[in-house]
Amino acid sequence: MALLEAEQLVSVFPTQGEPVRAVDGVDLHIDEGETVCLVGESGCGKSAFALSAMGLMPSGRDAHPNGRLHFDGEDVLKWDEQRWCAIRGRDIGMIFQEPMTSLNPVIRVGTQLMEPLLIHGLANRTDARRQAIEALARVGIPQPDRMLERYPHELSGGMRQRVMIAIATICRPRLLIADEPTTALDVTVEAQILELLADLKQQHGMAMLFITHDLGVVAELADRVYVMYAGQIVESGTLAQVFDQPGHPYTQGLLRSMPRRHQRGRRLYTIPGTVPPPHQRPSGCRFAPRCPYADAACEQPVTLRDLAAGHTVRCVHPDRARSQQDE
Amino acid sequence: MNDPVQPILAVRNLTVQFPLRRRPGQPRRHVHAVRGVSLDIAPGETLGLIGESGCGKSTLARAIVRLAPITSGEVYLAGNPWHNLPERRLRPLRPAAQMIFQDPWSSLNPRMRIGRIIEEPLIVQKRGDRDERQATVARVLEQVGLHPDDAGKYPHQFSGGQRQRIGIARALVLEPQLLLADEAVSALDVSVQAQILNLLADLRAEHRFSMLFISHDLRVVEQVSDRIAVMYLGKIVELGSPEDVLDHSRHPYTRALVEAVPEIDARGRRRVILGGEPPSPINPPRGCAFAGRCPRAQDRCHTEDAVLTGDDHQVACHYPLTEDPG
Numbered sequence: 001m002a003l004l005e006a007e008q009l010v011s012v013f014p015t016q017g018e019p020v021r022a023v024d025g026v027d028l029h030i031d032e033g034e035t036v037c038l039v040g041e042s043g044c045g046k047s048a049f050a051l052s053a054m055g056l057m058p059s060g061r062d063a064h065p066n067g068r069l070h071f072d073g074e075d076v077l078k079w080d081e082q083r084w085c086a087i088r089g090r091d092i093g094m095i096f097q098e099p100m101t102s103l104n105p106v107i108r109v110g111t112q113l114m115e116p117l118l119i120h121g122l123a124n125r126t127d128a129r130r131q132a133i134e135a136l137a138r139v140g141i142p143q144p145d146r147m148l149e150r151y152p153h154e155l156s157g158g159m160r161q162r163v164m165i166a167i168a169t170i171c172r173p174r175l176l177i178a179d180e181p182t183t184a185l186d187v188t189v190e191a192q193i194l195e196l197l198a199d200l201k202q203q204h205g206m207a208m209l210f211i212t213h214d215l216g217v218v219a220e221l222a223d224r225v226y227v228m229y230a231g232q233i234v235e236s237g238t239l240a241q242v243f244d245q246p247g248h249p250y251t252q253g254l255l256r257s258m259p260r261r262h263q264r265g266r267r268l269y270t271i272p273g274t275v276p277p278p279h280q281r282p283s284g285c286r287f288a289p290r291c292p293y294a295d296a297a298c299e300q301p302v303t304l305r306d307l308a309a310g311h312t313v314r315c316v317h318p319d320r321a322r323s324q325q326d327e
Numbered sequence: 328m329n330d331p332v333q334p335i336l337a338v339r340n341l342t343v344q345f346p347l348r349r350r351p352g353q354p355r356r357h358v359h360a361v362r363g364v365s366l367d368i369a370p371g372e373t374l375g376l377i378g379e380s381g382c383g384k385s386t387l388a389r390a391i392v393r394l395a396p397i398t399s400g401e402v403y404l405a406g407n408p409w410h411n412l413p414e415r416r417l418r419p420l421r422p423a424a425q426m427i428f429q430d431p432w433s434s435l436n437p438r439m440r441i442g443r444i445i446e447e448p449l450i451v452q453k454r455g456d457r458d459e460r461q462a463t464v465a466r467v468l469e470q471v472g473l474h475p476d477d478a479g480k481y482p483h484q485f486s487g488g489q490r491q492r493i494g495i496a497r498a499l500v501l502e503p504q505l506l507l508a509d510e511a512v513s514a515l516d517v518s519v520q521a522q523i524l525n526l527l528a529d530l531r532a533e534h535r536f537s538m539l540f541i542s543h544d545l546r547v548v549e550q551v552s553d554r555i556a557v558m559y560l561g562k563i564v565e566l567g568s569p570e571d572v573l574d575h576s577r578h579p580y581t582r583a584l585v586e587a588v589p590e591i592d593a594r595g596r597r598r599v600i601l602g603g604e605p606p607s608p609i610n611p612p613r614g615c616a617f618a619g620r621c622p623r624a625q626d627r628c629h630t631e632d633a634v635l636t637g638d639d640h641q642v643a644c645h646y647p648l649t650e651d652p653g
Binding site: 187189216228268270271 | 590601602
């Protein structure tokens, strides 16, 4: 059984006009101990999915009558805020992109670290303090006992993100949701943090949903990959399936438009056009207006279909895209 | 170097320091943002500048165009001294060096129409009459892949990639000899980033301007650069062709940067991950700034700074890496 399972999940941002369907029928599952990467460009709905999985989206169950979201077999869309509070931070941890704005600037690091243990009743103060020091040591912070007394502004970006990871994992959650946790960091520090997350995952058997726009990071980290476009999953599979044999023209386009080592001066592939705004999404395939292989068949809504075991794609003509890829 | 062609840009021993607020009873301290940088950019050449946040790469670019105060050192643009000119004499020369900024949201005035944003440099420089200027604006808009009718729109009507095209149009309208692009594609999604990189390549082929291309993303820098400079705590630590610098890195910091890049094509490789973080530019270490994180550092590295040496491939390191990584 999957640890987290979304089926046809819809999440909506209320606006003054028509509500925005940021997540528009997403199927995604994460197994125990697995690292799943959710990739996509700005506005595709990947962060909104993360918020939904944490029970932090504004809309309630009414907004998505057909959607299902299960954590450890329980229907989380039925949970009230009290139940969520018991789960968040204990069973599901979360790390956000910007470590400065997600730490409280007026509270010492130690207090912020101990808070989840105390709130969930997992430790008394003495024990929480000991565990906080251990957690800081685990994320590679030198002199962890002294770090407890510091304030976030005294730390560098990399150190702050380590503290965030220590807070998010201090209760040993079964699922860690990380939304672009290294995007604001320098590349050498990013490498340190990615290695740390991989270590934590290995030591604790923690599952991870890692959200990023950087395909290079995905290649370093993922067991399985989901590619998101305009609110929908357009492709999913193992890292090798998605990166070596992409079936969706959008996945292909992303992979080909990324600058890579040893391709100096070569012209980059570009995906024509732009992502449609939420209220102007085509009724058929949402990528069709930008797709080199689109035809009349793409004007009907496209469902996810299997390409191989565990490899699905939302495309009517995956064969066309792939024959092009081989050239 | 024995280049017979006069460089478009020559920077000599450039230093930029920002004073910090004085604390009672203590001497005034400074942020040593740029600590003695020398480099040349040849006509038509793109020099890529890589470094992590706080290394001084943006300050270097801003000092070159005199947007940051030069503490000491010299800057020559097409052979003419530029570092010591008063603003009054600088202004007529400014068209020669133009800048593209990182953030396409904050670098365009939201209350100005696009046509006016691009026309403004022409007005400041007293170029042409109104009709001529508007014809120029229309031409430049087309060159960057926008429509002349877009001149009547406001910045909020454009996407991030289109806004960056507007920023490029504004920089190009004065036909600069040198373009300074400071993280010009860093805020863009990968598919849009590819469009802008291709656009810059096309414009470069057509206009033959030189470029200082600053980025923290080594993959992007490799894509566009003729030569690459690596900066660490205010100094250039390695400089040379992309092949030399990236494939045959001699500075341990460059090697670490190259290995840190998350790569699609090198899945599952083992890599050496650099520990620690750069030291503070307020109190730069006496020796090599990288020594504290360097796996090869010896006693000498902590006391004696390494100077950039070499001909085409220059490195500032007492114990540089040799060809065989063994």
